[in-house]
Amino acid sequence: MTTIDKTAEVPSARSGDDHVGPLLEVRDLHVEFHTRDGVAKAVNGVNYSVNAGETLAVLGESGSGKSVTAQAVMGILDMPPGRIPQGEIFFRGQDMLKMSYEERRSIRGQKIAMIFQDALSSLNPVLTVGYQLGEMFRVHQGLSKKEARAKAIGLMDQVKIPAAAARVSDYPHQFSGGMRQRIMIAMALALEPDLIIADEPTTALDVTVQAQVMDLLAELQREYNMGLILITHDLGVVADVADKIAVMYAGRIVETSPVHEIYKRPAHPYTKGLLESIPRLDQKGQELFAIKGLPPNLLNVPSGCAFNPRCVMAQDICRTDIPPLRPVTERDGTDLVGRGSACHFWKETIHG
Amino acid sequence: MPDLTKTAPVPDETKAPVADPSAVVKADKARSLWGDAWQDLRRNWYFVISAGLIVILLLITAFPGLFTSASPTTGDLVNHFLGKPELSKIGSPEWFGYDGQGRSVYARVIYGTRASVIVGVAVTLAVTLFGGLIGMLSGYFGGWIDALLSGFTNIFLGLPFLLGAMVVLQAFTDRSIWVVVFALAFLGWTQIARVMRGAVITIKQSDFVQAARALGASTPRILFRHILPNVMAPVIVVATISLGVYISAEATLSYLGLGLASPTVSWGMDISGGSAQIRVAQHILIYPSIMLSITVLAFIMLGEAVRNALDPKTR
């Protein structure tokens, strides 16, 4: 299986170590869950990489394995029932799955931070926002209470919370949804991590607030030259901020592409179907194209290509052979940098 | 108005069998939540053991004569209480030895089961019906009805359970099983009422109750068809666990001499009698105590197992 492209290679020497190569690289990762109804194969051989300063969008529906992959990277997977039977996760060239508990813990929060969808349930309701922000500095950097508080105010300023000094002693429920998501971002930023994983960071927010938060996230990423993994189901959000995109279906990456190209010329029937099934704001459509059928049951993933029961192009080979992620080329064979598709008929899909 | 039956069926988007593999695997198997819970319970050792114990206890309650030939009430002073247990003679009157009046401890343990189980089951039934009703009305109607019923519940909650039961029992000279049941139920219903009220308030706000209201469903229909089946799980769990608590409460009261009285046989009374002889004949105390602990534990374990099976969060 091929790994995802290495476009926009940026030297990742911010923290002063001499590792060259991607900041984070996931290789052939498998995750399964043991439930009473059987083994749910949530992730089945995922490969991706992120460089410093780069944004990778992982796109997929519920059950595609996009969040489970991120949890495995972050080391917050519930095990059991989860299990990682196979795979490697390299952070700056070191396999995190082989690290000791203590080593992983020191990476979590300091080097890799995560932003969740639901900011309200991710913040402790009985502690002030300032205390929770300051805790990072007290625990990891041994600052005094006063210094930590000053740092917390600084962070709140940085994520553009108005009147930060006055609001530092407020509790999470006193903030609106958008402001709480900013606090989450501030917490993730506190120790200036190399990589941020954002799991549906704006899904719970209103449209007008979504734009603010996404802009803030993009701006901070540029400022700190961080790697960003953006997990989402929204093709629209991705278009704004991502550099490259990986589309997941039933625990596999089915298509990879630099972000602009995927909208013009999708190379996998699933991506194509998704793009066609979204109503457009700027045109009044007739009947929408709808992908038929339902997302697969992970306890019983269809044989061959997992998308075959819903695919308009499916042939016999799709029901028997799992298509690997292959590089996608122009009609004349020229390389399309960074593009890959796990479809037996990618040529027909992209070139008509 | 259009007639639904005349329309042509739409091209099916979800019927394609391959599209839903689960449909193929479990074709046409209707699995209710209770059915799922049962599947869970069957594989749970806690449940299997506790349910087995409870079945035996119920058998003993119904047919004590099947388990011992001796009488629990007639003693023969030939069998002096210093007659130690003969553990090899399983099931014989002398198995657990004899008490001070020459009665078989084994027979008394067997016959004592009846009082404990009847008190436990009857109090639980009474408490669930009364407390459940109060909690449901209070939670569903809210407003002043809730203020009134909750206030009433809180007053009873303020009364200390055992102390209150003792005071109530003092008022009766003839203390039969049913008097003890009344005393415990009188003070014990508040917990179920509170659990029920909370559950009803949560379920009342769910969309499916709103949907039923929007259809024009009557209040009884909403209460009994939509709310009640969805609040039974926590109530059953609390009821099962507290069944064990009521059994130990009965034993405590009887131990203190305020619960059951002779000629009714009760573990609590035997433990009380046995504790007076603890220096000379421990077996009079030990065997009823073991039975009591096993019984209480069985019900609490059953409640825990049912809770785990019904709690969707553990799935």
Place this chain on the structure above:
Amino acid sequence: MADIDKEPVDATPNVTEVATVDAASEAEAVAAIDAPVSQGEPILQVRNLVKHFPLTQGVLFKKQVGAVKAVDGISFDLFAGETLGIVGESGCGKSTVAKLLMTLERATAGEVFYKGQDITRLSGRALKAVRRNIQMVFQDPYTSLNPRMTVGDIIGEPYEIHPEVAPKGERRRKVQDLLDVVGLNPEYINRYPHQFSGGQRQRIGIARGLALNPEIIICDEPVSALDVSVQAQVINLMGKLQDEFNLSYLFIAHDLSIVRHISDRVGVMYLGKMAEIGTDEQIYEHPTHPYTQALLSAVPVPDPEAREGRERIILSGDVPSPANPPSGCRFRTRCWKAEDKCATEMPLLAVPERFKGLDSPAAHESACHFAEEKDVVHAA
């Protein structure tokens, strides 16, 4: 808090007690409710609808200390056979409107006329007749179906509540027909909701809504909880059912693209008020209210090229609390056009002065003192 009281009262207070109806007038009301309405006539007329949720303090003796003004004077018409989309952000009151129209909440003031009958004052038989004709599809397919009932019982329940619609012997067949109509296997009738996926459950919810042959279906975010690839299936199904059964939809959603796709007319709500209302072309191609413009420009478009040419208006701040809304125009605290006039004078929902009499798509109702046209959807 003081400025709230200065707001012009635009609704007459409603009688809170249920109007007593004698048998004759009830029968009259039922007859009116069951009479057919021809295509294009208004079937539902909402006038100055208000819903305030009191904020109280104290346990035993509750004292009202304020009110959440969830819906604060809304008027619109729903015509037979059309889809009216209502869009707005969370807290704008759109879901409360749905509950008021379903008489799940009692209106604080205002009227809702269904075929000339004010449903906020109906009770008994007449109200039951209304409930037969107005149905609802809920947002969350996971909570809107009773987990302890089989699919057959869920879809068949409307017939048990309104037994006159279908005789007992026919019900099972009708339920199976309904399952077929919404694209589910009729053999699934004995299954429980948790055996279905989100999209399938929403189809069950739609089948329940169709059971009584209603005229109006109120859809409260019917697809927002579904996966992207399943949303299109459900939207298409709803479009098809509308044609087949001549349904009128009130389609409440926060997703502007989906609303445009399905709606004939669109109303934009902000903090309990209607900001702008018009045909889908008027609202999307020729918006005149700054809030509508900001909302439209913020929608992420899955096409980076179309996106780059578009003007983006990023609003500052969050929606203010409906318990303490700004004086005058509710949007003024986030509006880039706001002037002193906006704080003192509440703009009314009407065709703006400058567009009056013009034969332009911009001439539609918009509640802004400084309404002007601006295309934010297309690339410049």
